[in-house]
Amino acid sequence: MTGTWIERGFLAAAGLCFLFGTGVTVVDVALRAVAGTNVPGAIELTSLSIGLGALLSMPVCYAKRAHVTAKLLSEVSPNRFAWPLGMVGTAASILFAAMLAWIMAHNALDKWGSPETTADLGVPIPYAVGLIAVVLLSCAAAALIGFRAALWVGRARR
Template sequence: MVERRRRTSVQDGLLFAAGSCFLLGTSVTVADVFLRSVTGTNLPAAIELTSLSIGLGALLSMPVCYANRSHVNAKLLSEMSPRRFRRPLGLLGAVVSVGFALLLLVIMGENTASKVGSPETTSDLGLSMPVALSVVTFALAISFVGALIGLRSEWRSGRKELKR
């Protein structure tokens, strides 16, 4: 019960942060368009800020999707014979999610490690690239944990079905 409540709080926090990122990206875009139409000037760093905030929002949503196993599945097979295909497709999807999340984490981790100590910054906002990449790597690490939780949940639900 406590684990479920804690997991829900973490998921709610991640979704709130992701929603805030999407809202920020949308607000910056609206403000930029408004300024262009009214004053003929653009909002400095609008494109970069929008891209970074929406990208971070998507990254923060990934752990929740993985943990809740809300990934895309093959509806055609599962609708043709739900009892036969639900378990294998669920496990396959969960395993592929873990593999994909791990692959993204390793690639980004190596890229982040190569940038440690670098003076590079983002072009418009001047954000430190090592710090920005570390945030992305951390979000991908949380996604990997979410994928593992989803795999564990899928495994347990399948074992419960077999006992029936």
């Protein structure tokens, strides 16, 4: 496995979240079939764990510039368009990640101290929103790392 220990940590945590969500679903279905009962809060556990897994994988995608891209002009003339369009895409990623982080951080500050909890598990909403804000802030930092890497590629090409 390549990448830094931070990247591997984010991906390992994301993978564990996906496995946990899958495991809860499998156990819930099995309990329903065998014992006629279910896992309390199974839907919420699955939703929260899979959602967190997706969020935890986002910083690595931003840092590696592995997000979905449309390669229209860069496929026509790679020498002319690939790097400038890549830089525009990377700059857009920074703006998008920063906007998401700012929105969630603002939301987390608004909710801080609130007694709200999730419906089934009773997870405090301020903590959940704060965790999402921290992960999205790491996405913005990772987008900056991806931008720096793109600059190095551009300098090497010249």
